[in-house]
Amino acid sequence: MNLSIALLALRGAALGLQLQGQTGASRTLNLLADSAAAGLNVDAHMAEVAAKLKAGEPIDWDDVEARIRADSTDLHSPPPG
Amino acid sequence: MDITPLLKSQVIRAVLVALAGLVGLILRKLGLGFDEAFANQLVDAVLLLITTVAAAWAGVARARLPTPPLTQVAADKTAIREAKEDRARQGGYARPAMLVITAAIGAALVLAGCVGTRDAYKASAGNLEATAYVVTEHYAAVVKEAAAMKNSGALTGSALEAVRKADDAVRPLIIGDPATHRDGLAALVRAYQAVKSAKTEADLQAAINAAVVKLSNLINAVKRR
Numbered sequence: 001m002n003l004s005i006a007l008l009a010l011r012g013a014a015l016g017l018q019l020q021g022q023t024g025a026s027r028t029l030n031l032l033a034d035s036a037a038a039g040l041n042v043d044a045h046m047a048e049v050a051a052k053l054k055a056g057e058p059i060d061w062d063d064v065e066a067r068i069r070a071d072s073t074d075l076h077s078p079p080p081g
Numbered sequence: 082m083d084i085t086p087l088l089k090s091q092v093i094r095a096v097l098v099a100l101a102g103l104v105g106l107i108l109r110k111l112g113l114g115f116d117e118a119f120a121n122q123l124v125d126a127v128l129l130l131i132t133t134v135a136a137a138w139a140g141v142a143r144a145r146l147p148t149p150p151l152t153q154v155a156a157d158k159t160a161i162r163e164a165k166e167d168r169a170r171q172g173g174y175a176r177p178a179m180l181v182i183t184a185a186i187g188a189a190l191v192l193a194g195c196v197g198t199r200d201a202y203k204a205s206a207g208n209l210e211a212t213a214y215v216v217t218e219h220y221a222a223v224v225k226e227a228a229a230m231k232n233s234g235a236l237t238g239s240a241l242e243a244v245r246k247a248d249d250a251v252r253p254l255i256i257g258d259p260a261t262h263r264d265g266l267a268a269l270v271r272a273y274q275a276v277k278s279a280k281t282e283a284d285l286q287a288a289i290n291a292a293v294v295k296l297s298n299l300i301n302a303v304k305r306r
Contacts (some may be wrong), residue, residue: 021166034235035304038226039195045222047197049215053204059214061267065256068221072252074228076245079237 007033007040084156085149091142093151099135209273209285213266216289220255220296224248227303236303247302251295254288266292 014029087093142148150156198219205211227244230236236244252258257265264272269288273281 031235034230034233038230038303041226042219042222043195043197045197045225046201046215046219049218050197050201050204053201053211053215059210061214061217061270064214064217064221065265065267068217068224068252068256071221071225071228072248075224075231075248079234079241080232 007037010036083149084153085151087151090149090151091146092139092148095135095139095142099132099139101131103132209282209289210270213270213285213289216292216296217255217266220251220292220299223296223300223303224252227299230303240302244299244302247295247299251292251299254292254295264288 010029010033014026014033017023017026017029150159201215201218202212205215227236227248231241231244253261253263253265255265257263257268266285266288269281269285273285275281
């Protein structure tokens with residue numbers, strides 16, 4: 001199963017439903033696509049982590065902690081606009 | 082249902098102007114208008130321009146502006162249609178067919194989508210430092226996606242608050258909290274590396290376990306929004 005195509009199909013279906021005025025169903029599909037896309041991004045990141053560990057690369061704790069601090073601050077800041 | 086007075090409707094105004102232009106053209110054809118050639122050409126051009134602009138404006142008004150009903154019959158029909166649309170909207174995603182499709186797609190995506198995460202945890206198995214690192218990277222990836230979803234508007238309101246609360250619960254376990262003198266996973270790994278005793282090993286293992294539980298709460302909060 002090609003997940004990128006599945007996501008594209010979900011977005012397309014959501015757009016189609018939106019154009020037909022089925023806003024509830026369209027929103028549901030969009031939320032599903034957002035969640036799936038976020039899950040895929042996390043999984044891609046974890047695949048890189050797995051590759052690093054298998055390659056025996058040194059662990060950079062400062063880097064990962066800095067990223068966490070920045071993204072957590074972003075999460076707690078007011079939404080844009 | 083409010084009814085717009087006939088002459089206040091943008092569409093009707095545009096139609097009247099268009100009709101005026103057409104009436105002018107018809108009068109000229111019947112020989113009741115202008116006789117001179119220049120005047121005829123000028124009038125033709127003006128009338129055609131008026132007709133074109135009016136038709137275009139009617140289209141724009143219909144497409145971009147509200148179109149309230151002009152008669153009681155139209156008002157009644159509009160009210161009936163709106164009631165039908167409200168009922169359809171209330172059905173929303175609770176329609177059985179929609180739920181089945183959504184569940185099937187969701188299951189397919191979840192089943193196919195966690196290979197990298199499983200791989201990372203498998204690669205760290207049996208190594209406490211590597212496991213602590215994988216948990217930390219997993220949290221980093223989830224909080225990054227949560228922030229991106231907040232910025233894109235996909236995460237709002239009470240769902241956003243739930244995710245923030247879950248993040249507040251897991252962050253001190255992962256990177257520590259100076260205010261409460263709590264050590265994060267990195268500090269515990271360093272302590273374990275410096276003194277590989279039963280105590281530091283137990284401390285690190287307990288911290289990893291606690292962080293994994295809170296991290297799963299954060300992941301669930303992001304999924305449930």
